[in-house]
Amino acid sequence: xxxxxxxxxxxxxxxxxxxxxxxxxxxxxxxxxxxxxxxxxxxxxxxxxxxxxxxxxxxxxxxxxxxxxxxxxxxxxxxxxxxxxxxxxxxxxxxxxxxxxxxxxxxxxxxxxxxxxxxxxxxxxxxxxxxxxxxxxxxxxxxxxxxxxxxxx
Numbered sequence: 114x115x116x117x118x119x120x121x122x123x124x125x126x127x128x129x130x131x132x133x134x135x136x137x138x139x140x141x142x143x144x145x146x147x148x149x150x151x152x153x154x155x156x157x158x159x160x161x162x163x164x165x166x167x168x169x170x171x172x173x174x175x176x177x178x179x180x181x182x183x184x185x186x187x188x189x190x191x192x193x194x195x196x197x198x199x200x201x202x203x204x205x206x207x208x209x210x211x212x213x214x215x216x217x218x219x220x221x222x223x224x225x226x227x228x229x230x231x232x233x234x235x236x237x238x239x240x241x242x243x244x245x246x247x248x249x250x251x252x253x254x255x256x257x258x259x260x261x262x263x264x265x266x
Contacts, residue, residue: 122153122160126174132210133174139214140172140179147223162223167230170223181206181222191225192218 119125126137144162145151151162151169159173171182183204189196195218201207206222208215 119155119158121155125155125158125160129174130176133176133179136210136214137172137174137179139216140181140219143214143216143219144170144172144223147220148227164227164230167233169226169230177211178207178209180208181219183226184222185226185229187229188222188225192221196222 119128122141126134126141129137141153141160145153148162148164148169151164153160153162155161156168157171159171161171162169173180173182180201184196184200184206185204189200196206199206199208199218
């Protein structure tokens with residue numbers, strides 16, 4: 114069974130299949146270089162980079178490929194045809210372990226996500242407490258005319 118209690122990115126990378134480790138280290142280094150102020154950690158048991166409290170990018174390694182998440186519509190538009198080639202599913206960019214790491218593309222993905230999260234932070238409305246229904250105290254509400262209770266009466 115796969116291990117799922119990683120506490121650091123180093124621990125995560127050490128547990129990956131041998132062919133994936135150097136590639137994932139290169140992906141990590143590219144993201145770190147592109148986002149020097151970002152903090153890295155583990156979320157959903159894969160590495161994540163956060164900037165100003167917002168999640169920017171995840172990456173994960175597998176037997177034959179690695180993936181970068183999320184591939185939002187805005188990111189896909191920013192990458193154009195080059196990024197479309199790697200789009201695997203709705204929000205996943207998948208890269209082969211046998212190909213060279215596309216460092217420039219990964220840097221563009223990271224910058225696009227930073228721009229997206231910054232825009233979202235500026236346009237996000239302030240959190241407000243949900244309104245609670247008023248609690249009726251005292252007498253029950255009067256019954257509507259014309260309605261009879263079941264069971265005779």
